[in-house]
Amino acid sequence: MSASSGLVISDYSVHDVRFPTSLTGDGTDAMNTTCDYSAAYLVLYTAPPGTKRSQPPRSTPSDDASKPLTGYGMTFTIGKGNEICCSAISSLVEGLLLGREVESLFSNMGKAWELLVSDPQLRWIGPEKGVIHLATAAAVNALWDLFARSRGKPLWRLVADMSPEELVKCVPFRYITDAITPEEALKIFQDAQAGKQERIEEMIKDGYPAYTTSAGWSGYDDAKVARLTRSALAQGFNHFKLKVGASLEDDKRRLSLLRSIVDDPKEMPGGRIAPTAASISGKNAGPTGCVVMVDANQVWDVSQAIDYMKELAYLKPWFIEEPTAPDDVLGHAAIRKALKPFSIGVATGEHSHNRMNFKQLLQADAVDVVQIDSCRLAGVNEVLSVLLMAKKFGKIVCPHAGGVGLCEYVVHLSLIDYICVSATHERNVLEWVDHLHEHFVYPVSINSGGRYRAPVDAEGGYSIEMLQSSVEDYSFPNGSYWKSGEARTAPPSAH
DSSP: OOTTTTOEEEEEEEEEEEOOGGGTTTTOOSSOOSOOOEEEEEEEEEEOTTOOOOSSOOSSOOOOTTOOOEEEEEEEEOSTTHHHHHHHHHHHHHHHTTTOBHHHHHTTHHHHHHHHTOOHHHHTTOSSSHHHHHHHHHHHHHHHHHHHHHTTSOHHHHHHTSOHHHHHHHSOOTTTTTTOOHHHHHHHHHHTTTTHHHHHHHHHHHOEEEEEOTTOOTTSOHHHHHHHHHHHHHTTOOEEEEEOOSOHHHHHHHHHHHHHHHTOGGGSOTTOOOOOTGGGTTTTOOTTSOEEEEEOTTOSOHHHHHHHHHHHGGGOOSEEESOSOTTOHHHHHHHHHHHGGGTOEEEEOTTOOSHHHHHHHHHTTOOSEEOOOTTTSSHHHHHHHHHHHHHHTTOEEOOOOOSTTHHHHHHHHHHHIIIIIIOOOSSOOEEEOOSSGGGBSSOOOBOTTSEEOOOOOTTOTTSOOBOHHHHHHHBTTTSHHHHHSOOSSOOOOOO
């Protein structure tokens, strides 16, 4: 009998949690110049049927080890408007999840996903995009967290232990069967059964390869970029991403600085293991095997993107991320075609708001690297649909993780991709940012080889549970930090 037998979703709480990352320039880029990393944070409570709902709903999660089965989810924003996401989450949970028997939901997570996108009045303000889709992600992810915790497994292991037939039932195929069918998806899952246990053991032992963005925010001065680049090398990183687009001359200088460090054999730390040729194939790696990527965060028109990147081509970036508006599929295709002679690829996806947008990017051959986001897409189910399409179209998946909680989330998704879908990570790298992990009960971490450690805690679920003290102190606008500047866990430092 599972830990959730006979339980219903009895109550919930939603919290507007914001961290003052704008003070140190963390998260800054050409488009987003002031970022306060924020979480619209959801807690789902369970109880036996007929239990009287607490009135009002609990204001904060509990750190009590004897607490009943509880699920946690969040969606990421950068400050203003976080309260709108919180309101949308409340509408979804109040209308669609409260009172539902959890084992019934767990028995078919595909139908549970369909339930959460089915309310016609809420769907109208999407459909399946924008604030309502961000809110759906928080609810779906909280439900998956609840499911994993009920089985005593981290989320990635819960999914990895599912059969191909169970996995197919989780995937939303509406609107994408012209790109991938349930039959094709089943075949992909079945093919990935070969070697699955070996891949699980590999991930637990070695971890998943990562790249760092922590040295490259546009709000950092040259000295900080240089210091953090050397620190990242010492941590074992081999891939580095820099924000561009605000000033061509500044970008040439900053990218040259980064290259001068990572391409210099004298800068390589002692004992460094050189990357394999396969892992850096086609990535414009320098003489030390280090790879550099750049990210414009949507700041350019199509022609601007092409002209600007031609100016940076001599510095040999592997790809340009988000060169133009995220919805502009044909624009991305034009940029990719124009930059191909310069061996510069195109990556996008952090603002691709649903599986249909990814379908078009893939069908138009407009992207080299698929970048899923755990909150922009509506949770694990929709992520699975994009992983499957990327596999069919022969593209690698390097998820976006620049934000509070996103690293905690996406390590599970990359593990699922490798173990259950693609069966390879030869050229894949997962974004890492070294910000705000101290606010989580089960924080993700990097090993000495610059790889994500696979989450293994049986109680950790989807790794997104926040410390009660952090939720209380950073809740906006009445938390102690926002009222008096005081918090039990200090705000971001200058690193």
